[in-house]
Amino acid sequence: MRLDGVGRRYGVSGPWVLRDVHLEVPARALLRVEGTNGSGKSTLLRLFAGIDRPSAGRITGRPRTAYVPERFPGALPFTALGYLTHLGRVHGLRGPDAARRAGEWLERFGAAGHARTPLANLSKGTSQKVAVAQALLARPELLVLDEAWTGLDPGARDVLDRAVAERIADGGTVVFVDHDPRRLEGAADARYRVADGRLLAEAGGAVSGAAVAAGPRVIIEAEGAPGSAPDRLRERGGQELPGAPDITAGPDGTTRLTVPAVHSDALLRALLTARPPWHIRSVAAAPSPATPDDQRITPAPTPNAPAHVHPHSDEAPLP
Numbered sequence: 486m487r488l489d490g491v492g493r494r495y496g497v498s499g500p501w502v503l504r505d506v507h508l509e510v511p512a513r514a515l516l517r518v519e520g521t522n523g524s525g526k527s528t529l530l531r532l533f534a535g536i537d538r539p540s541a542g543r544i545t546g547r548p549r550t551a552y553v554p555e556r557f558p559g560a561l562p563f564t565a566l567g568y569l570t571h572l573g574r575v576h577g578l579r580g581p582d583a584a585r586r587a588g589e590w591l592e593r594f595g596a597a598g599h600a601r602t603p604l605a606n607l608s609k610g611t612s613q614k615v616a617v618a619q620a621l622l623a624r625p626e627l628l629v630l631d632e633a634w635t636g637l638d639p640g641a642r643d644v645l646d647r648a649v650a651e652r653i654a655d656g657g658t659v660v661f662v663d664h665d666p667r668r669l670e671g672a673a674d675a676r677y678r679v680a681d682g683r684l685l686a687e688a689g690g691a692v693s694g695a696a697v698a699a700g701p702r703v704i705i706e707a708e709g710a711p712g713s714a715p716d717r718l719r720e721r722g723g724q725e726l727p728g729a730p731d732i733t734a735g736p737d738g739t740t741r742l743t744v745p746a747v748h749s750d751a752l753l754r755a756l757l758t759a760r761p762p763w764h765i766r767s768v769a770a771a772p773s774p775a776t777p778d779d780q781r782i783t784p785a786p787t788p789n790a791p792a793h794v795h796p797h798s799d800e801a802p803l804p
């Protein structure tokens with residue numbers, strides 16, 4: 486998708502909230518948008534999402550897009566499952582597929598018990614789970630998240646982190662706004678700031694998703710507790726873990742997970758906080774043509790976390 490000279494103002498003579506935005510949105514990338522309150526982030530995300538039109542310039546090459554708005558219209562006359570099934574059909578899924586995926590996402594977010602609850606009666610957090618699930622249902626090529634983590638419990642926040650990694654591993658692009666600087670910290674391929682109506686590229690971003698995939702990689706050797714068998718992880722191709730690691734058998738019964746370096750912290754966190762937790766044996770830079778030696782960069786346990794972490798009871802188990 487491409488934005489050429491895009492501007493937006495509300496009303497014919499209102500002030501320009503955004504002006505002269507030029508951006509090529511790459512495939513397979515995570516883009517972060519920052520800015521102070523009222524700077525125009527949500528305005529930009531609504532344009533990305535295709536639910537608003539620019540007042541100037543044009544947007545071309547729109548992929549299949551889904552959007553989690555900053556405020557979810559919760560008073561619609563549906564149950565949670567009915568709403569998600571309906572949205573699945575709107576996104577082009579066949580009836581039975583829509584209902585199945587709707588149920589799976591409610592389950593994944595720990596909200597299956599509210600499948601038959603009317604949207605208007607859901608708690609704020611459960612309502613937010615439904616808002617996020619509707620966007621993930623149809624595996625969009627472009628996923629637009631406007632403060633989508635707000636109100637989610639820690640387990641659901643992890644599920645969303647993993648879903649973001651899955652979309653990117655699947656070749657998609659995710660654009661997100663979040664006021665917490667730790668959200669997906671270090672994982673964004675590019676960072677932008679909206680200020681004074683302009684979209685500015687921040688230093689440290691602007692690396693393409695393809696560059697992340699081809700860039701430095703980290704090998705984690707970990708030992709799974711019974712019940713988190715490596716085979717099950719491998720069957721799923723690691724798609725539900727941060728960074729969608731390649732998973733193979735390591736030495737001495739360990740599991741070897743190879744992941745782009747930018748996702749390694751998130752992956753370590755997911756392993757250490759799994760129920761039951763994984764034991765990290767080693768973390769090493771993957772050999773590359775430039776650095777042929779497999780340099781051990783940290784022995785087990787990792788310096789920032791004990792080898793065994795007793796996970797918070799809200800943490801989601803690994804698949």
Ligand SMILES: Nc1ncnc2c1ncn2[C@@H]1O[C@H](COP(=O)(O)OP(=O)(O)OP(=O)(O)O)[C@@H](O)[C@H]1O
Pocket residue numbers: 495502520521522523524525526527528529555
């Ligand atoms: N529908 C609208 N009609 C008129 N003005 C609007 C409308 N939507 C947004 N604005 C104005 O556009 C400006 C940018 O708003 P926007 O919601 O995009 O900011 P934001 O960066 O997302 O803010 P926040 O961090 O508080 O969510 C604000 O001055 C806001 O009042």
